[in-house]
Amino acid sequence: MASSILSDCSSARLLPFRRALLPPPAARFRPCLALVSPRRLFVSSPAPLPPRLRRMDSVLAAAASSADSATVSTDAMAKVIDGKMVAKQIREEIAVEITRMKDAIGIVPGLAVILVGSRKDSQTYVRNKKKACEAVGIKSYEVNLPEDSSEEEVIKHIASFNSDPSVHGILVQLPLPRHMNDENILNAVSIEKDVDGFHPLNIGRLAMQGRDPFFVPCTPKGCMELLHRYGVEIKGKRAVVIGRSNIVGMPAALLLQKANATVSIVHSQTKNPEEITRQADIVIAAVGVANLVRGNWIKPGAAIIDVGINPVDDLDSPRGYRLVGDVCYEEASKVAGAITPVPGGVGPMTIAMLLSNTLESAKRINKFK
Amino acid sequence: MASSILSDCSSARLLPFRRALLPPPAARFRPCLALVSPRRLFVSSPAPLPPRLRRMDSVLAAAASSADSATVSTDAMAKVIDGKMVAKQIREEIAVEITRMKDAIGIVPGLAVILVGSRKDSQTYVRNKKKACEAVGIKSYEVNLPEDSSEEEVIKHIASFNSDPSVHGILVQLPLPRHMNDENILNAVSIEKDVDGFHPLNIGRLAMQGRDPFFVPCTPKGCMELLHRYGVEIKGKRAVVIGRSNIVGMPAALLLQKANATVSIVHSQTKNPEEITRQADIVIAAVGVANLVRGNWIKPGAAIIDVGINPVDDLDSPRGYRLVGDVCYEEASKVAGAITPVPGGVGPMTIAMLLSNTLESAKRINKFK
Numbered sequence: 001m002a003s004s005i006l007s008d009c010s011s012a013r014l015l016p017f018r019r020a021l022l023p024p025p026a027a028r029f030r031p032c033l034a035l036v037s038p039r040r041l042f043v044s045s046p047a048p049l050p051p052r053l054r055r056m057d058s059v060l061a062a063a064a065s066s067a068d069s070a071t072v073s074t075d076a077m078a079k080v081i082d083g084k085m086v087a088k089q090i091r092e093e094i095a096v097e098i099t100r101m102k103d104a105i106g107i108v109p110g111l112a113v114i115l116v117g118s119r120k121d122s123q124t125y126v127r128n129k130k131k132a133c134e135a136v137g138i139k140s141y142e143v144n145l146p147e148d149s150s151e152e153e154v155i156k157h158i159a160s161f162n163s164d165p166s167v168h169g170i171l172v173q174l175p176l177p178r179h180m181n182d183e184n185i186l187n188a189v190s191i192e193k194d195v196d197g198f199h200p201l202n203i204g205r206l207a208m209q210g211r212d213p214f215f216v217p218c219t220p221k222g223c224m225e226l227l228h229r230y231g232v233e234i235k236g237k238r239a240v241v242i243g244r245s246n247i248v249g250m251p252a253a254l255l256l257q258k259a260n261a262t263v264s265i266v267h268s269q270t271k272n273p274e275e276i277t278r279q280a281d282i283v284i285a286a287v288g289v290a291n292l293v294r295g296n297w298i299k300p301g302a303a304i305i306d307v308g309i310n311p312v313d314d315l316d317s318p319r320g321y322r323l324v325g326d327v328c329y330e331e332a333s334k335v336a337g338a339i340t341p342v343p344g345g346v347g348p349m350t351i352a353m354l355l356s357n358t359l360e361s362a363k364r365i366n367k368f369k
Numbered sequence: 370m371a372s373s374i375l376s377d378c379s380s381a382r383l384l385p386f387r388r389a390l391l392p393p394p395a396a397r398f399r400p401c402l403a404l405v406s407p408r409r410l411f412v413s414s415p416a417p418l419p420p421r422l423r424r425m426d427s428v429l430a431a432a433a434s435s436a437d438s439a440t441v442s443t444d445a446m447a448k449v450i451d452g453k454m455v456a457k458q459i460r461e462e463i464a465v466e467i468t469r470m471k472d473a474i475g476i477v478p479g480l481a482v483i484l485v486g487s488r489k490d491s492q493t494y495v496r497n498k499k500k501a502c503e504a505v506g507i508k509s510y511e512v513n514l515p516e517d518s519s520e521e522e523v524i525k526h527i528a529s530f531n532s533d534p535s536v537h538g539i540l541v542q543l544p545l546p547r548h549m550n551d552e553n554i555l556n557a558v559s560i561e562k563d564v565d566g567f568h569p570l571n572i573g574r575l576a577m578q579g580r581d582p583f584f585v586p587c588t589p590k591g592c593m594e595l596l597h598r599y600g601v602e603i604k605g606k607r608a609v610v611i612g613r614s615n616i617v618g619m620p621a622a623l624l625l626q627k628a629n630a631t632v633s634i635v636h637s638q639t640k641n642p643e644e645i646t647r648q649a650d651i652v653i654a655a656v657g658v659a660n661l662v663r664g665n666w667i668k669p670g671a672a673i674i675d676v677g678i679n680p681v682d683d684l685d686s687p688r689g690y691r692l693v694g695d696v697c698y699e700e701a702s703k704v705a706g707a708i709t710p711v712p713g714g715v716g717p718m719t720i721a722m723l724l725s726n727t728l729e730s731a732k733r734i735n736k737f738k
Contacts, residue, residue, distance in 0.1 A: 200580060208619070
């Protein structure tokens with residue numbers, strides 16, 4: 001097990017997907033470059049954001065040429081896509097908009113969260129969402145139901161929020177207790193308040209040309225926002241999404257497709273994931289397998305969005321573990337043109353996008369522009 | 370313009386998509402092999418269908434090895450995927466099922482078609498659908514409305530069919546007159562009777578893991594049925610869909626993805642379509658550009674499903690034109706392992722799948738298995 005603070009990409013815990021996709025043993029246990037050249041995951045002070053519309057081409061080209069020399073020097077470094085900083089900026093933009101709306105029409109957005117049971121992690125997520133809402137001026141509503149509640153009780157609360165004009169977004173914290181049918185419950189959320197964007201009608205509209213979803217699911221929306229804010233061109237580029245979950249991989253692929261990328265989806269049944277990923281100018285990895293994507297999977301200069309947040313053992317950490325992404329950052333950052341760190345990449349964007357969806361909903365419901 | 374009965378893939382009319390995707394002029398005007406070795410598009414008598422579960426691997430391997438020798442011999446030929454014959458077989462299966470249901474519960478499936486205006490082509494399509502229904506025992510209902518009808522009038526008829534228990538499928542013939550909003554009208558069709566499968570809720574369920582659509586759109590369903598009936602293995606294979614329309618390309622990609630292929634979608638913004646297509650074990654071409662996909666786009670042994678039905682000038686034909694697909698059949702059939710002809714490939718499958726969806730709906734509504 002990994003016991004060093006260095007990102008040892010060869011020794012992370014093996015989950016089924018990773019086993020299925022791993023290169024042959026000889027390659028698998030090639031020592032991670034990080035062991036030779038340790039360095040920090042984060043830039044120490046956030047660099048100023050590049051202007052929204054600036055093209056990534058120059059960054060990518062520069063990174064490509066430096067990636068070419070990565071075999072002789074380990075100093076070549078991808079641009080760090082700083083999700084923490086972008087999320088902060090977005091939260092500030094949202095706060096300004098909320099003040100503007102309140103001043104103009106006297107309405108503040110409202111987000112209702114329904115939590116069933118007493119899972120510690122879910123309680124933490126709900127607390128964080130509540131705090132984030134308060135910080136930008138969104139009013140939050142919370143319902144805590146006991147673990148043994150019935151589906152009907154949950155749906156009754158959803159129905160009440162559906163008809164409450166001060167609530168513009170409704171979120172049911174997952175996972176739900178086992179005796180409940182997620183689909184029945186999630187489908188009860190009004191399509192106009194489904195700020196998670198998980199409703200199949202939303203997904204269908206996301207998939208279709210000429211239609212727009214009411215809400216884009218938060219994590220994939222965060223990935224796209226990072227690409228946009230760092231000026232990564234998408235149109236006409238090859239994009240690979242690794243993973244095809246309903247909440248990240250699949251909608252991320254649909255978003256990239258809507259933005260005119262040529263998209264391929266790599267999953268557990270894909271026979272040559274490295275080869276396909278290596279063709280991509282943009283990679284979104286969302287599979288939940290620590291360090292799956294190695295440096296040699298990456299096309300020089302590619303933009304890498306790492307959605308994975310995987311705990312791996314780390315005896316040096318007070319918690320006994322540390323968090324790593326689906327991408328071996330130490331290796332990939334020497335080849336890629338731009339890359340998100342874990343943590344501090346996509347993670348902070350998800351809540352920021354939830355706030356953004358809630359504001360958007362309040363504006364739409366109140367016809368405020 | 371093409372004036373020969375030979376498939377001259379280099380001289381078909383150029384539409385915008387084709388222009389965007391065409392290889393450089395030197396390659397573009399390379400004479401089509403068909404000019405050297407003319408032959409018929411169809412097998413003269415349908416070969417017996419391979420057993421449903423037989424794997425295509427042996428066929429593909431044999432075809433691959435014969436494709437390798439295609440440079441020295443033009444006799445190497447892909448297996449012809451005979452949609453006309455498969456559709457006939459499916460219609461027979463449907464007729465048997467309808468008789469069984471009628472005998473058991475006294476109910477026959479009903480399909481309602483709404484036609485607005487008097488376009489000749491739409492009238493022909495509706496007439497063909499009606500004939501196909503009659504042939505298998507589906508009762509058809511038809512409403513013809515004048516061109517200047519209002520959206521409300523059309524929706525009123527849809528609502529009436531929605532609540533009619535003898536109607537199990539409702540189809541609004543497209544295109545609708547320009548003053549109507551397709552989305553409003555199509556969304557009025559009850560999701561349980563949307564046998565076209567175009568409703569975004571259906572598409573969302575198609576995209577999502579763990580969900581199933583009420584209906585799979587007919588043409589993509591026909592493509593998948595051809596692959597299944599010819600024993601083409603899909604799981605773990607590379608698939609490329611050319612085109613991303615809401616009614617064919619996009620749902621076809623979702624279906625291939627659900628069947629565990631690794632799917633890439635090629636479209637008008639794709640920079641290197643030949644290169645990507647050449648990686649595919651399965652190609653579904655649905656872009657509506659005559660002879661776009663040349664022989665050198667095809668991986669030896671690949672299975673090719675050609676959805677295109679494009680008229681090209683042909684002075685030798687009494688009609689002055691003939692129909693060709695999106696794939697240059699003459700070239701592709703020398704490289705591919707299996708290929709659908711045009712006409713006689715996917716075309717006949719679409720109506721067969723409409724009948725299949727209508728039967729499926731009647732069974733579901735009446736809980737008949």
